[in-house]
Amino acid sequence: MPLKTLFLSPPSYEGFDGGAGSRYQARREVRSFWYPTWLAQPAALVPGSRLIDAPARGLRTEDVVPLAHQYELAVLHTSTPSFRSDVRVAEALKEANPNLAVGFVGAHVAVAPEASLRASWAIDFVARNEFDFTIQEVAEGRPLAEIDGLSFRSGDRIVHNRERATLEDMDRLPFVSEVYARDLVIEDYFIGYLLHPYVSLYTGRGCRSRCTFCLWPQTVGGHRYRTRSVGHVIDEMKWAKAAFPQVKEFFFDDDTFTDNLPRAESIARELGKLGVTWSCNAKANVPRASLKVLRDNGLRLLLVGYESGNQQILHNIKKGMLVDVARRFSKDCHDLGITIHGTFILGLPGETRETIEETIRFATEINPHTIQVSLAAPYPGTFLYHQAVREGWLDVEHAELVDASGVQVAPLHYPHLTHTEIFDSVETFYRRFYFRAGKIASIVGEMLLSPVMMKRRLREGVEFFQFLRERRAVVS
Ligand code: SF4
Numbered sequence: 001m002p003l004k005t006l007f008l009s010p011p012s013y014e015g016f017d018g019g020a021g022s023r024y025q026a027r028r029e030v031r032s033f034w035y036p037t038w039l040a041q042p043a044a045l046v047p048g049s050r051l052i053d054a055p056a057r058g059l060r061t062e063d064v065v066p067l068a069h070q071y072e073l074a075v076l077h078t079s080t081p082s083f084r085s086d087v088r089v090a091e092a093l094k095e096a097n098p099n100l101a102v103g104f105v106g107a108h109v110a111v112a113p114e115a116s117l118r119a120s121w122a123i124d125f126v127a128r129n130e131f132d133f134t135i136q137e138v139a140e141g142r143p144l145a146e147i148d149g150l151s152f153r154s155g156d157r158i159v160h161n162r163e164r165a166t167l168e169d170m171d172r173l174p175f176v177s178e179v180y181a182r183d184l185v186i187e188d189y190f191i192g193y194l195l196h197p198y199v200s201l202y203t204g205r206g207c208r209s210r211c212t213f214c215l216w217p218q219t220v221g222g223h224r225y226r227t228r229s230v231g232h233v234i235d236e237m238k239w240a241k242a243a244f245p246q247v248k249e250f251f252f253d254d255d256t257f258t259d260n261l262p263r264a265e266s267i268a269r270e271l272g273k274l275g276v277t278w279s280c281n282a283k284a285n286v287p288r289a290s291l292k293v294l295r296d297n298g299l300r301l302l303l304v305g306y307e308s309g310n311q312q313i314l315h316n317i318k319k320g321m322l323v324d325v326a327r328r329f330s331k332d333c334h335d336l337g338i339t340i341h342g343t344f345i346l347g348l349p350g351e352t353r354e355t356i357e358e359t360i361r362f363a364t365e366i367n368p369h370t371i372q373v374s375l376a377a378p379y380p381g382t383f384l385y386h387q388a389v390r391e392g393w394l395d396v397e398h399a400e401l402v403d404a405s406g407v408q409v410a411p412l413h414y415p416h417l418t419h420t421e422i423f424d425s426v427e428t429f430y431r432r433f434y435f436r437a438g439k440i441a442s443i444v445g446e447m448l449l450s451p452v453m454m455k456r457r458l459r460e461g462v463e464f465f466q467f468l469r470e471r472r473a474v475v476s
Helices: 037-045 061-070 083-096 107-111 113-119 132-139 176-183 230-243 261-274 288-296 311-316 323-336 353-366 383-391 419-434 437-449 451-475
Strands: 005-009 050-053 073-077 101-105 125-127 150-154 157-160 198-201 249-252 278-282 299-307 339-346 370-375
Touching: 005 037, 005 061, 037 050, 037 073, 037 101, 037 132, 037 176, 050 176, 061 083, 073 083, 073 132, 083 101, 083 113, 101 107, 101 132, 107 113, 107 125, 113 125, 113 150, 113 157, 125 132, 176 198, 176 230, 198 230, 230 261, 261 288, 288 299, 288 323, 299 323, 299 353, 323 339, 323 353, 339 353, 339 419, 353 419, 370 419, 419 437, 419 451, 437 451
Parallel strands: 005 050, 005 073, 073 101, 101 125, 198 249, 249 278, 278 299, 299 339, 339 370
Antiparallel strands: 125 150, 150 157
16 A cells, blocks of 8 residues: 655745746746646556645645645655745644655755755655656655665765666656546636646657756756657547546647657647647747648647747757747748747846847747746756856845745846846836737737637736736835
């Protein structure tokens, strides 16, 4: 019998999209939650376990602490922005039930296992990097000293076991959607640009690109795209389609689903037979012929990380992308009727007032349907973090990456560009992109076509302006 195990995305800042599936943990412009997929995966390997996603459910610490008595093991997913608050939750659980074994997982503890364990008496162990089977073995009650990939407390000592071998046979991972159905309320999960309700899952891990800021490939995922077989993915999709008849869209949240185009096209053809609407992450270099195959088989939207409209910045961050290729790709998507949600980052190495202007102009020219503008976030464990520390671009007081309410700060500054200038440029970017006659008309048109969309966009509009007001209050 495995230990009675609770998998917990801990309570955090109000509306914090920081669960075990969020790449950049922060309170977003509009209510937004990714599925806690990285916790659902080990939960699927531990019979009788339960997954609780506190932020998405609106649960606070006092709501989850009474559960401590019901379990023998609690596994908490943490991140750099939420670590301090996650430690407080762990301590509250442990105070309520001193016999509860508490472990942390996630990129933050994978990068700094020793410091994480020393941060609190309440953390008994951390599972490093890819932790699914590490946690399964802990839950089976194996001696901690024998579990690869684990760091644990032994008296006053911290012990680091050897690394766990990278998972190659991805079909060994059971379906996360079964855990979603068992433990989550799928209507809790909103992403502004995805239809609602949506379900997201991974068909593979890792990304072949080496973008210097990007956390997961440099920590838990690696730079090889390790994939589940087409049949395994489609079996899960058939199951999920039947289990969630209300779902309007499936999202493949692989770092770059289009990294293996023949496979992406094979999956698409099978999805076409199922008749589902789906979306995925993509790099802005997918050839038109492949886009057409994906579109013809149910692809609705691509989430595309453009990051910058300045070629030198793309080189500086090792994006492996040419601005002109991204232009052509965007035009192909428009021609084929594929919606784009474009993401941009301000404050990357090489940023100047001029490059910010260039990126805003680039965004309005390629005109994704919606955009997200983030501040460059140097996560520990990334090339960008080491570069920023070495160059003196990162101040200690900004190292947690969010402010007291969970909103992103501008952690980096340059001799020619201050924190405040970078921070303020996000609002300028949003205003210049959305407050154009053509863009307003397209959003109003979308609202007029659907009462559901009308209600949703109005709510998001209120949240968006409130978010901007709060950001301004932080700096004034
Ligand atoms: S292409 Fe996307 S997922 Fe891959 S390393 Fe770059 S930012 Fe990360």
